[in-house]
Amino acid sequence: MRYRKTFLFMMLLGIMATFTLGAQTRPVTITHWYWADNPNYSKVMQQIAAEFNATNGKGITVVAQEYPWDGGAYSETLFRAVMGGGGPDTSSFKLTSTPLFTANGLLVNLDPWLAKWPDRDKIDASLYNTMRKASGTNSVYVMPWNTQVLYVYYRPSMFRRMGVKVPTTYEEFLEACRKLTFDIDGDGKTDVYGFGMRGARGGHEPWGSFIQARGGTFEDFTTPQAIAGMQDFIDLYRKGYAPPTAPMDGFNEIIANFKSGKTAMTIHHIGSSIGMIDTFGTDVDAFPFPGGVGRWTSMGDTENVMLKGCKERDAAFEWLAYLATGKGQEMWCTATGNVPVSKDVQKLPFFQNNRFMKVSIEGAPYAGIFPILDTTTEWISTIWPNTVAAALTGKMTAAEAMRQLQKGLWGK
């Protein structure tokens, strides 16, 4: 009798358990798009998805699909697919595309999920504010993932050879660019250039540091301070402290020039540090871009978003959260060396002991982004590189170039 009662009770429990578990484990599939900055990143992303699928316990399966970065056209591929009624549930994302996507109502407002998310405060409040500002609303549409702070890579051996100390002010930095331009074999030709300048697309980020160091702002490029910063940038090229190829040098070229010893300094973020260490071992180090009148460095960023076609939004948020503060955050940032957005992950020894991570974190307080307007993507991809190339090659003065840049971004 007693046994029977227990048995019945157990059965009931069993049925209830299956029922509730069954409700929870209703299989759900989330399609996630991402790009890979190198083939290793692609592997890591697949591992993260597999790890998530194995451990989430809610029957969520993430299918991660790789799409080409295509020089930034990734965002347009995503946009066209979603506009055409398709596209993924979630995707990796660049903040600069936010106005385009929100204007067309393609992103899901994450506020309802963030409100009840226990891990919310693991991410710095200022990051959420940046996300809000980019959307032009008071809501968060974009989930932080990782950031990269630009700093200056340099070759300690070249500094020693030319007797240059690590610059601590903007003036010293310009001086270092000059001193580090030298001729090794005595044939009268420059063999090493002080500064590896990026004049092609993407070069606006390091360039911004020059503008702000002279006290200029991005709200008005036509102030005398901003023009002075532009003049410094032009002078570095015109006086031969940057390679003659600079107007068309993009990421590949500045890194190749630095790695081959053609340049003594160049500006990039921690993403390239693994390759630098591969090439130079200890003969590479970094310092934060020094301040002058003002001080600024560019904060690169990668986020994740939920797209409007997503049906299983709770599950999708689960995945976004996993990438932002869960195991996914740790796996991604450890493999790529990017700066984590989760404060917990930032505290891990791996990030505390890395010399490039230290410089990144040192630069973080004055790191910022360019104004995100609906004109920003075009400004970055065509207006900035072409205008600056014209200025570098002497077709335009600094003031003229700055007027064009002002018009291109702000429309007046």
Added chain:
Amino acid sequence: MHRKRLVLWPYLLILPALLTILAVVFVPVLKALLMSFQSYDLRRPHRIRYTGLENYGEAFSDPLFWQALMKTAIWVAAGVGMQFIFGFMLALLLNRRFPGRGIVRSLSLIPWVTPGVLIGLMWRWIYDGNYGVLNDLLLRLGLIHDKIPFLAQQSTAFPAVILTIIWQGIPFFALMLLAGLQGIPEELYDAADVDGANAVQKFFRITVPSLKNTIFVTTLLRIIWVANSVDVIFNLTEGGPAYSTQTLSVYVFNKGNTLNLGYASTMAILLALALATVAVPYLRILFRQQEAG
């Protein structure tokens, strides 16, 4: 009865081609045409409305548009012209009998087979101002004393991209004209031999007239093609430095990628109209000849 069937046949024959095209691109093209009369900028979707000819007015007062149009003219004239000359030479050479002809013919297609992604990168790599092999070769030959940043200078960037498109397009003409050459009966040449004609005379009296339609069609198609091509320039220079390699099609592509589709459509239509000024006389001659012949 018989006559009626004769009239129906051609329509039946073109029907499959027509249906495919109507089903797939008719609506998108129509939409794009309409976009040119709208402020169709997806960055500002709530401001989309019909604006009449406003986009056209903007294009005409846009100095970059005129510059891009000029660049397109040079790009097409130099690009297609050289492709044709060298392609024809290659076709004639490959039409001769020599050992290993089959292999050489297949190898000559390589530029055409090369994926567009790779063409841009490889040529960029060849032109590179620091590690590029072109600089190295010129230095070794003693033709230059300092490395030239080919793609970073406005004076050399445009010739460099044109050289690349010539390279890419030679195999098309070579293959197409070679196929045409096969159809010329050898008896015509034998007869000319009897008349004592020399090679040049034979070329102009037999070869060219026999390939008339093929030459006509291939050059026309190639003009349209090269005028619209984006791949090579975009992968080499993205239209820079300082817009010096921005042809109209690259300009359209850049605008299309920033999703200012209205303005991009307008310029695409203007490009099509510019091409029509070349194509219409072409077609007029073609149709007149056909109807006469």
Added chain:
Amino acid sequence: MRRNRLRHLPLQILLMLALAAIMVFLLFPFYWTLVTSLKPERELYASRVTYWPNAPTLASYRKLFVEFRFVKPMLNSLLVAAGTTVISLTVSLLAAYAFSRYRFRGRRFFMTMFLTNNMFPTVLLLIPLYAIMRKLGILYTPTALILAYTTFTIPFSIWLLHGYLNDLPSSLEEAAMVDGANRAQAFVRIILPMMAPCIVATGAYVFMTSWNEYTFAVMFTNEANRTIPVALKNFIGQLGVEWGMLTAGGIITIIPVCIMFFFAQRRLVEGLTAGAVKG
């Protein structure tokens, strides 16, 4: 004839030199791709340019096939390109024949329409095209690409074939028809054999176009059916170009097509003999 050849020996040599010069120009970038694919990355950015790798390595090729299973995108590309070539050629041949051998109302209109069809840049058509493919339920299948490529290769194929047909003397098929063959029979027995080289050439155009296309491929495929250009583009990230794998992938892409063409071009020779018969 033979005496003729001997007398022109210097000319012969000159012509072969001209051929060699053009071929060097055409093949140099290919050679350079090959050399790059065999170089370890360190050697790429060395201060001295080397014309053959100091330490050639097949590491990139191994990585490409073992880790990145490059065979899959190759097969996908082959399927799409072959499918497109067959469909596009068949449809275009019918239409080209109509335009070449019949005079009918609307002929000029349709021919002009086919010509202008390709003038509109695809970048402006992508959103609606994507929506159409989705509505047809063929998005992310090879069919979507075959349909897109067929649409965009038909117009030029029609024009090319039409040009060739007009250059072919029509006397022979007329003779056959006088002999009692109907149009279809005359087409299959007389025109097709004579057209063989032209069909090969046009087919090559269709094949190359669909083999190398990127813009549609990235929109209409996913990882299951990626084609070569998309797979290659994945090697170019924000953190640089994977030179080794990109160039190795390029070489692997080029070689099979050249081999295929080597066999196809025999048709060109056969076409020659077919042409000689008609005299």
